[in-house]
Amino acid sequence: MDSLALSINAWRKRVTFRIGLVITIAILLAGVAGGLFPLIYGWDIGFRIVSESFQPPSLKHLFGTDDLGRDMFTRVLMGTSRALVQTTIVIVLSLFIGLFVGAITAYYKGFIEKALSYITELFLAIPSILLALVFVILFGRGALTVSLALVASWWSWYGRFAYLQARAIRDLDFIVLAKHYGLPGVYIILRHIVPNIMSPIFIQALTDAGSVVIELATINFLVGVGTTSIEEPDWGLMLGYGVRYVFNYWWIPLLPGLFIVLMALGFALIGDSIYEEMHPQLKRRWRLWF
Amino acid sequence: MGITLNYVVRRIVLSIAIILGISIITYVFIYLAPGDPAYVWAGRPRGPLASEAIARARVELGLDQPIYVQFFLHVLRFFSGNWGLSIRFKQSVFSLVMRNFASTLELLLVSFAISIPIGLFLGIHSSLYRGSKIDAAINSLSIVLSNTPRFWIGLAMLLAFTSLNIPTYGRISDNFRGELVERVGLYLVDSLLQGRLDIFLDVLIRIIPPALALSLYPIGAIARVTRISLSEALQEEFVREAVSLGLPRNTVVYGYALRGLIPSLMQAIGLFFSYSLIDAMAVEYVFGREGLGNLLVKAIPASDFPLVTAALIIVAIVYVVTNTIADIVQALINPRVTM
Amino acid sequence: MVLEASIKSTDLSIGYEYDYGILWVVNSVNIVVWRNTTYCIIGESGCGKSTLGNALAGLLPTYAYTNGYLEIEGRTVVRGDETNYNGVRGRIVTRIPQDPSSALNPYATIGEQLVKVIEHHYGVRENALEKARELLKLVKLPLEVIDYYPHELSGGMKQRAAIALALAPMPKVIVADEPTSNLDAYLRGVVASLLKRVQRELNLTLVFITHDIALTSVICDYIAVMYAGTIVEEGVSSKVLHNPLHPYTQLLFKAIPKLGYRETLSTIPGSPPSPTSYPEGCRFRPRCPVGFSECYKAPKLIEVKPQHKVSCWRYA
Ligand SMILES: Nc1ncnc2c1ncn2[C@@H]1O[C@H](COP(=O)(O)OP(=O)(O)OP(=O)(O)O)[C@@H](O)[C@H]1O
Ligand SMILES: [Mg+2]
Numbered sequence: 001m002d003s004l005a006l007s008i009n010a011w012r013k014r015v016t017f018r019i020g021l022v023i024t025i026a027i028l029l030a031g032v033a034g035g036l037f038p039l040i041y042g043w044d045i046g047f048r049i050v051s052e053s054f055q056p057p058s059l060k061h062l063f064g065t066d067d068l069g070r071d072m073f074t075r076v077l078m079g080t081s082r083a084l085v086q087t088t089i090v091i092v093l094s095l096f097i098g099l100f101v102g103a104i105t106a107y108y109k110g111f112i113e114k115a116l117s118y119i120t121e122l123f124l125a126i127p128s129i130l131l132a133l134v135f136v137i138l139f140g141r142g143a144l145t146v147s148l149a150l151v152a153s154w155w156s157w158y159g160r161f162a163y164l165q166a167r168a169i170r171d172l173d174f175i176v177l178a179k180h181y182g183l184p185g186v187y188i189i190l191r192h193i194v195p196n197i198m199s200p201i202f203i204q205a206l207t208d209a210g211s212v213v214i215e216l217a218t219i220n221f222l223v224g225v226g227t228t229s230i231e232e233p234d235w236g237l238m239l240g241y242g243v244r245y246v247f248n249y250w251w252i253p254l255l256p257g258l259f260i261v262l263m264a265l266g267f268a269l270i271g272d273s274i275y276e277e278m279h280p281q282l283k284r285r286w287r288l289w290f
Numbered sequence: 291m292g293i294t295l296n297y298v299v300r301r302i303v304l305s306i307a308i309i310l311g312i313s314i315i316t317y318v319f320i321y322l323a324p325g326d327p328a329y330v331w332a333g334r335p336r337g338p339l340a341s342e343a344i345a346r347a348r349v350e351l352g353l354d355q356p357i358y359v360q361f362f363l364h365v366l367r368f369f370s371g372n373w374g375l376s377i378r379f380k381q382s383v384f385s386l387v388m389r390n391f392a393s394t395l396e397l398l399l400v401s402f403a404i405s406i407p408i409g410l411f412l413g414i415h416s417s418l419y420r421g422s423k424i425d426a427a428i429n430s431l432s433i434v435l436s437n438t439p440r441f442w443i444g445l446a447m448l449l450a451f452t453s454l455n456i457p458t459y460g461r462i463s464d465n466f467r468g469e470l471v472e473r474v475g476l477y478l479v480d481s482l483l484q485g486r487l488d489i490f491l492d493v494l495i496r497i498i499p500p501a502l503a504l505s506l507y508p509i510g511a512i513a514r515v516t517r518i519s520l521s522e523a524l525q526e527e528f529v530r531e532a533v534s535l536g537l538p539r540n541t542v543v544y545g546y547a548l549r550g551l552i553p554s555l556m557q558a559i560g561l562f563f564s565y566s567l568i569d570a571m572a573v574e575y576v577f578g579r580e581g582l583g584n585l586l587v588k589a590i591p592a593s594d595f596p597l598v599t600a601a602l603i604i605v606a607i608v609y610v611v612t613n614t615i616a617d618i619v620q621a622l623i624n625p626r627v628t629m
Numbered sequence: 630m631v632l633e634a635s636i637k638s639t640d641l642s643i644g645y646e647y648d649y650g651i652l653w654v655v656n657s658v659n660i661v662v663w664r665n666t667t668y669c670i671i672g673e674s675g676c677g678k679s680t681l682g683n684a685l686a687g688l689l690p691t692y693a694y695t696n697g698y699l700e701i702e703g704r705t706v707v708r709g710d711e712t713n714y715n716g717v718r719g720r721i722v723t724r725i726p727q728d729p730s731s732a733l734n735p736y737a738t739i740g741e742q743l744v745k746v747i748e749h750h751y752g753v754r755e756n757a758l759e760k761a762r763e764l765l766k767l768v769k770l771p772l773e774v775i776d777y778y779p780h781e782l783s784g785g786m787k788q789r790a791a792i793a794l795a796l797a798p799m800p801k802v803i804v805a806d807e808p809t810s811n812l813d814a815y816l817r818g819v820v821a822s823l824l825k826r827v828q829r830e831l832n833l834t835l836v837f838i839t840h841d842i843a844l845t846s847v848i849c850d851y852i853a854v855m856y857a858g859t860i861v862e863e864g865v866s867s868k869v870l871h872n873p874l875h876p877y878t879q880l881l882f883k884a885i886p887k888l889g890y891r892e893t894l895s896t897i898p899g900s901p902p903s904p905t906s907y908p909e910g911c912r913f914r915p916r917c918p919v920g921f922s923e924c925y926k927a928p929k930l931i932e933v934k935p936q937h938k939v940s941c942w943r944y945a
Contacts, residue, residue, distance in 0.1 A: 016430065118304075122311045125609050129568035130602035133586055134316070137593050138323035138330065210437045211565075217439055218572045222583065225575060226591045239442065243576065246449055254449075257442035264437035272433055281522055284646050284692035286420040290533040290542060290718070527731040530688050531791075535746045536719015536798050545745070549736050 003199070003274075010273040013283075020269025027263045031084040034077035034233075046070070046078045046233045054249045064251040066242070076256045078233040082143060083213060083263060089147045090212050094154035095205050101155070102162020103193045106170050107185060117163065123156035132219045141223050143234065146216060154212070158201055165197035203278065207271030210264035217260050235260055298618050305614040312606045313368045316599040317361075320351070328353055333377035333593045350374065373603075374596035378589050383600035386585065391604060392475030393461060393581035397504065398570050400478070400497050402563060405505035405512060410555075412509070413516025414543065420521055428513060436510030441572035444503035448576055451499055458499045461579040463492050500577040504569055508562045515558045516551075523547040553620045560616055564609045635802055635834040636662035636685060640697035641707065643680050643689065651694050654904045655680050656858045658697075659930060662851070664801075667828055667835040669845045669866065671881075672855035673901050678838045679727070679806050681855070685836060686724035686804045687714030702801055719750060719798040725805040725824075729791035733779035739765075739790050740775035746797040764793040768823060785816045789823070796827065802834040809841065817841070821848050842882065846870050854878045857902050857912040860930055864937035874939040876920075877913045911942065919943065 010017040037045050047070060055065040063072035105116040132149035139145045169175065170193070178188045217236035224230060224240020235256050242253035276282045320327045325334075332340075332347040348354065352363045367373070373384045409432075416428035451458040462470065462477055466489045473480050478497070481489035523529060524547050532546045571583030578584075582601055589597045638660050644653035655677040662668045670678050683689045684699060687706065699707035702721050706714050726732035734742055743761035748754060762772055768789040779787060788808060795803055805824060809817040825848040828835040837848065845852055849866040854875065862875040873879045880897045899916040902908060908915055910925040917924065923942040930940040 016433075118307065118311070121304075122308050122315070125308055125606045125613075126312060126315070127564065127567055127602060127605045127609070129571060130586075130598060130605060133590060133598050134319060134595070134602060136590060137595050137598055138319060214437070214439045215568060218441060218568050221441055221572055222575065222587055223590060226587050239445075243445065246445055247452065250449060253445055254442070257439055257445075260439050260442065261437065264439075265434060268433050268437045272429075279518075280648075281525060282420075282518065286521070286691045288418055288539075289689075289691050289712070290539055290687075290714075525690065527726065527728065528734045531724075531726060531732040531794075532734065534686050534688050534718055534724045535794065536723070537746065537749055541745070541749070546734060 003202075006274055006277050010270075010277045014273040014276070016269045017273035020266050020273065023262050023266035024270060027080060027259070027266055028084070030077050030259070031081040034079065035081035037074065037078060046075050047231065054245075054252075056249075057251050057255065063255040064249070066238075066252055067245065072238075072252065072255065075233040075238065076235070076259055079235040079238065079256065080259060080263070082233065083216065083235055083260075086143055086147045086216055087209055087212050087263075089144075090150045090154060090216070091205050091209055093151045095158055095201065097151070097155040098158025098160075099162050099194060099198065099201060100189070101159045102164075103166050103189045103197065105159070105163045106166030107189050107193060117160075120156045120159040120163065123153060124160065126153055128153035128215065129219055129222070133222070136223055141227075143232070146219055146223075149219075150212065150215060154208075157208075158205070161201055161204060162197055165200065166193050169193065169196055200278075203271060203275050207268055207275065209267035209271070213260060213264045213267070294621060297621055301614050301617055305610045308610050309603075309607050310365070310368075313365070313603055314361075316602060317364050319599070320595070327351060330593075330595055331374075333595060373600045376589070376594055376597040378592035378594045378597065383597045384604075386597065387582070387600045387604050389475065390581050390585045391601075391608075393477075393579060394567070394570050394574060394583065395608075396476040396478060397497060397501055397574060397579065397581065398563065398566060399476075401501035401504035401566070401570075402508060402559070404501055405508035406559065408505070409509045409512025410516055412513035414520060414548070416513060417517045417520040417524070418543065420517070425517075429517065432510035432513040432517075434510070435506045436514070438506055440503050440506055440569040441576050443506060444500055444573040444576045447499050447503055456495070458496055459578045461493070461496060461581075462489070463496075466492055496577075496579075500573045500579065503576075504566060504573050507569060508559070508566060511562050512555075512559060516555065519551050519554060520547060523551055526550070553623075556616055556620065560613060563612075564605075567605060632663040634661050634700075635664040635702055636660070636668075636836070637700045638698065638707075641681075641684065641699050642696040643677070643684055644694045644696075645690070646692040646694065652904050654858050655684075656907075658860055660853060660860060660863065662834060662836060664834050665828075665832050666850040667825065667837055667848055668851045668853065669837045669839060669849035670853050670855055671839055671842060671845060673881075674840070675901060675903075676855045677858045677904075678855055682724070682804045682806045682836065682838050685802070686722055687712070687718045688724060719746070719800065721800055722802040722804060723795040723798060723800045725788075725792055725795045725803060725808045727807045728811060729787040730779065730784075732791060733787060733794070735779055738776050738778055739782075739793075742794060743775075743797050746794065750798045761793075761797075764796055767796065767827065768793045785812060785820070788812060788816075788820055792820075792824065792827070796831070799831075800833070802836065803828070804836045804838070806838045807840065808837075809839070809844065817844065818847075824848065854881070857907055858904065859912060859940065861913065861941070862937075862939045863930065864934075864939075868934070868937045872937075874933065874937070874944060875913075875941050876917050876943075880918075911940075 011021070049069040050071050051061060051065050051069050053065060053067050053069045055061055057064040061071050061073060063076055066072055101116060101120065105113050105120065128150055131153050132146050135145050135149035175188060175192050178192055217239065220234050220236025221240035224237035225243055227237070227241060230237045230241045238256050239253050245252045320330055323330045326344070328344045328347040328351060331351055332343040335343045352360045355363070371384055373382070375381065376383045376386055379386055412428050412432060416425045419425050448458060457463065469486070470477065470480055470489055471484055473483055477493045478490060481493055526547070529542060529547045532542045571581070571586065574581040574583040575587055586598060586601060638658050641655065641658045642653055643655040644651040658681065670681065672678055684695065684707065685701065689695070689712070695707050695710055695712060697707065698705060701717055704717055704721070706712060706717055740761055743764060744754070744757045747757040747760045751757070751760070761775060765772055765774060770786060770789050770793065774782065774786065774790065779790070782790060792808070808824065809820050812820060821844050824835060824837070827833065839845065845866060851864065852866045852869040853860050853863040854869070854877065855861070856877050862869060862873065862878045869878065873882055884897060897916060902912060902915070911917070911920070911928050914920045914924040921942070928940045928942050928945065930938050931945065932938045933944040
């Protein structure tokens with residue numbers, strides 16, 4: 001079934017899908033706002049000292065102000081666009097790499113299959129957080145470093161998924177025939193294998209987006225606690241840096257977390273409803289019949 | 291049985307190959323990083339002693355040797371447990387990581403002891419009453435649970451417990467720290483071995499809040515996989531056959547449908563376990579518990595490369611070994627050995 | 630002998646939920662199955678035999694919708710869309726599956742499976758083991774099978790094990806859904822006669838669903854012919870077999886070679902309609918060689934000869 005029809009069905013029948021979509025749109029708007037802020041108010045908008053330090057949340061400063069007197073809400077909005085970009089990079093790149101590596105692994109039987117599945121297993125075993133910390137040490141902290149570290153570990157997850165899917169179809173007639181006609185492997189992989197294994201992996205990626213958001217935040221949190229000052233308006237860094245104030249100025253480490261929850265939840269709700277729509281066994285009537 | 295033995299051997303060889311591969315990857319990183327490898331290995335030193343530290347690192351890495359000798363030396367050092375010195379702590383990274391890993395592992399184990407039964411319970415009931423209000427509630431709950439940052443909830447919990455005057459900060463109260471004899475490294479076990487119930491209770495009270503925060507993700511995730519796979523299993527022919535024979539509901543659900551799911555659930559739980567490591571480190575830091583998280587937080591500002599890579603390798607080894615054991619156990623208990 | 634009804638359905642309809650709505654695949658079935666008899670249901674693939682059989686055994690999937698009434702041994706199990714098989718499954722009716730390799734529990738030995746069922750219905754363990762052995766003897770399986778896992782059995786043995794399992798709760802009614810279709814010609818006869826023997830010895834009511842018309846003459850007391858979700862002909866087996874009334878039945882019987890006869894093989898022209906597009910009126914009309922104007926109205930199943938019912942306007 002095509003994805004548009006799926007989404008329309010999900011929208012009609014599932015409250016969770018509607019809630020998820022509303023949340024996601026809200027987060028996207030916040031991200032756009034956060035991205036536009038510097039263009040409208042000047043590049044230093046996130047760093048400007050607007051008030052006294054440690055102001056509790058008020059109408060003027062929705063999320064209060066931090067230790068330097070910067071407006072937290074502005075910085076959280078800017079963090080939203082950062083998080084959106086980072087999540088997109090991680091998901092798109094790892095999906096892309098995983099899909100192709102998986103398809104290639106399944107297509108070429110023999111040595112290539114063995115070698116590539118070994119490499120996939122290898123990267124699956126490497127804990128993403130520690131890989132990210134190694135990257136931070138090697139290349140310095142920064143949005144791109146952490147994102148690439150996550151790509152380096154997440155691709156293997158899709159790689160294995162794609163491999164299992166592709167292995168299930170590689171001996172079907174249309175692929176065997178295509179091979180028999182002497183079509184080049186690249187062509188078969190691109191035209192026949194990848195399109196046929198994509199959709200469940202895309203759905204999986206949509207659900208995973210929530211985990212990626214949280215993982216990014218967690219890694220940056222750990223990086224953030226060790227630093228003596230933060231410039232970047234990054235959710236994780238803000239929370240990590242703010243931990244030292246938790247007992248006196250709770251809003252500094254706690255309020256930005258709301259945005260992480262919303263963003264993760266939005267993706268997960270959408271992914272979950274589509275997953276159920278795709279599985280007829282899950283969406284038809286069920287009652288405890290025995 | 292012959293097939294099984296063959297399988298076991300193959301599986302073990304593969305896992306050794308993977309561990310070796312990981313150690314090589316981390317080694318390659320040193321060369322990928324901008325700047326002189328010796329400089330990176332030495333933790334980007336500055337100041338008067340820098341050149342001396344870099345020279346020492348050069349010898350340690352064998353940088354003056356040809357590349358294949360370097361590689362050989364590296365593998366040799368890896369298997370002899372000589373993984374280098376921590377820049378920040380000036381100790382062997384191997385023992386440093388092992389000691390702190392025990393604490394992280396203890397936290398993870400307690401949190402999974404909490405989350406496996408709860409997750410299974412929620413998943414089973416959500417699946418049995420699928421489509422009902424109960425299911426909607428459980429399913430939404432598990433989505434929310436598995437999409438809330440655990441360290442953030444932990445922080446909120448810490449704030450709440452502290453304002454209620456319940457001691458949750460730290461792994462063990464300072465009074466007991468000197469009295470506990472570490473044997474296994476897991477304080478819950480050590481205190482019991484020592485026969486000290488008071489220490490045990492103190493450790494237990496301190497471990498429960500972080501373990502609860504940590505269990506949010508596995509509870510939600512286990513509930514969700516159980517719900518989906520049980521829903522499918524309940525439609526299977528042999529389960530329907532059990533129903534047609536008039537067996538009671540509990541027998542059908544637990545004895546037939548779930549029994550077939552044990553291998554795949556075990557695999558999923560293993561995945562959640564290794565995924566939870568990242569949360570464990572953050573939650574641990576929040577609650578001021580020693581462990582990998584706390585260790586690495588200090589290692590990052592010091593660019594303690596040997597320490598972080600050692601942690602990476604050890605955690606990966608634990609992952610590979612548990613996975614291998616799980617696979618082998620699975621192959622042994624499944625009567626339909628298809629390998 | 631006074632005949633007592635074991636199964637009685639009144640206007641029973643069954644449908645499955647699809648994305649576009651409910652697809653009714655069994656329509657207004659009225660049947661009576663007498664105690665201690667063998668009742669065969671025959672018909673082409675997809676006409677709803679298994680669906681009806683599953684309704685009898687209480688094994689319809691949860692997304693199946695029902696209408697009408699179904700009574701089994703005096704208990705109303707289907708009333709409208711309500712179903713209640715509590716206490717009926719096992720004790721009163723069990724099913725012999727079409728494919729025993731997917732129906733036997735792959736994680737337990739045959740003995741464990743038998744004992745579990747016997748224990749649940751009739752108590753203590755030692756007796757249960759004894760009983761399991763008796764059952765194996767009854768279906769002519771060697772006793773060591775008790776310690777075998779299903780994957781260690783051959784196809785014929787699996788089917789016997791499945792029969793033993795279905796007999797274990799000592800039911801009054803057994804629904805056998807094409808129990809022989811996965812077996813070769815030799816085993817087919819063996820298993821069918823085994824079932825017949827068991828039915829007689831244990832005084833069971835057996836509902837036997839099959840494609841195989843040759844088998845029906847051997848084991849059936851009554852035959853019902855299904856076409857496109859309806860019963861088109863029903864009656865004592867000798868009458869139906871030797872004097873089929875419905876044009877569909879006549880064509881169906883011609884389509885199979887009879888032993889000893891060398892009639893020309895003919896097939897029924899056209900193909901059975903799909904449940905999404907059952908024709909108006911008599912559902913066989915588009916393929917019927919002898920249809921006439923009346924056939925645009927739906928015929929009723931009526932008794933045109935003693936113990937022989939047919940649903941065709943030619944006999945109305
Ligand atoms: N579980 C199900 N879900 C949805 N539709 C079903 C299901 N089982 C059967 N059907 C549909 O119901 C119709 C009747 O199927 P049924 O299995 O009862 O036929 P049958 O007479 O047993 O055929 P066969 O001789 O091939 O076993 C078919 O069109 C089939 O597609
Ligand atoms: Mg059938």
